[in-house]
Amino acid sequence: MANEQAYDVLIIGGSNAGLSAAMLLGRSLRRVLVIDAGKPCNQQTPHSHGFLTRDGETPAAISAIAREQVSHYPTVEFWADTAISATQVRNGFTVTTAGGASVSARKLLLTTGIADIMPDLTGFAECWGISVLHCPYCHGYEVHSQPLGVLANGETGYELATLIQHWTGKLTLYTNGSSTLTEAQRQTMEQLHIPIVETPVAALEHNAGQLTALRFTDGTRAHPTAIFARVPFQHHTDIASQLGCAMTKNNLIQATEFGETNVPGLFAAGDTTNPFRQVGIAIANGSKAAAWINRELITEDLQQRLQLAVR
CATH class of the missing domain: 3.50.50.60 (FAD/NAD(P)-binding domain)
Incomplete structure (x- = not known):
């Protein structure tokens, strides 16, 4: 099932980094689709600390407030699904989901987080x-x-x-x-x-x-x-490797401060790119990546307009 709507930005992962990016992009009048499987790594954690204005709140409550506020922006949509594959095409990326949908966007942002691997130790x-x-x-x-x-x-x-x-x-x-x-x-x-x-x-x-x-x-x-304790982790999806993303020595997606990967048009933010795993840092990562994505979109649109004017 193909989605006829072409988006400016497709965000895979709807937790803190993804929602932060979606809000900034919605405020930038961008057509955004967030695909989220609903499996945050902190879902068992009873309280989240160190995030200003929400210290001690549950991670689920923070995400619920964020999603409700992001939903006020009419250009942002949400799908409850799992992205399973992605390909780079002429004008961006096409992503296929476990539910059988196929959707395209000019830019792709991975905020998929990570999954902790528990040791074989009772309790x-x-x-x-x-x-x-x-x-x-x-x-x-x-x-x-x-x-x-x-x-x-x-x-x-x-x-x-x-x-x-x-x-x-x-x-x-x-x-x-x-x-x-x-x-x-x-x-x-x-x-x-x-x-x-x-x-x-x-x-x-x-x-x-x-x-x-x-x-x-x-x-x-x-x-x-x-x-x-520290435990090993794995990525929720191998989409980064499918697209040829460079990884760090710790098996995180290698990205700049503004979320740029080595793949043009592909960005990453949040726990999938750094080891800090704090709400505030994930939110900051998402915002910075979104700002840089919007900057790229503006630059590309301006170049196209100038080329058309010359003709």
């Missing part, structure tokens, strides 16, 4: 975003000065532990097996009074995602209020 996924935390700037204040843990090993464990110790003097590093820290890193942990527990973790015991205990394979337990 971890249920606690993720609630009491198993990834970002102290998002959640550290709520658990500061309490018994906390870092569940990681090697360089990641060391980096996280030295970061989290700023929020609490009651921190333990759980390496979930034999430590791979260097001797120098071990000495730093000792100087910071951060114990290292190497016993493998069997499960995270919890009550509705709120951690009650770390249970180890030897039957013993520890009782941190929360733990910090």
Whole structure:
């Protein structure tokens, strides 16, 4: 099913970065279509922090307010669907969705975010975003000065532990097996009074995602209020690779400050381009990308008008 409407901009992903871009483009009188599958990575997180005027609000509430406000702009449309493929054509891009639709636009903006890959550890996924935390700037204040843990090993464990110790003097590093820290890193942990527990973790015991205990394979337990951890991720879609996007060494889409990728006309913003994963940063990314997209559209339209005038 082909959509006869040709859009100025097609945005794939309707969370913070996508909605921010859609608002600015709507205010720029651009015809915009937002395709969103409704699977934000923070959907399990009970509260979002650090975003001015909405500190402590749920991510779902922030998105609902944003979408309602963006919907006031008549040139912005929304589809509840999943984009599965894209091709670059003469005048832009054509995208196909899981629902069988095909739609074209002059510019394409990827704000698809990422999907976290949970480890095979009982209780971890249920606690993720609630009491198993990834970002102290998002959640550290709520658990500061309490018994906390870092569940990681090697360089990641060391980096996280030295970061989290700023929020609490009651921190333990759980390496979930034999430590791979260097001797120098071990000495730093000792100087910071951060114990290292190497016993493998069997499960995270919890009550509705709120951690009650770390249970180890030897039957013993520890009782941190929360733990910090990092997990691998994957992209929700391979459209970036389909179109030949360059990726960073951390498997994020390589984009400029204004969202430009190495593919002309293709932009990216939000969590799919940077590791910060904060609402405010995603919104800023979306706005900057939208402004640059609109600038390109204005330049292209002006060049076309001048060429026609010469004829």
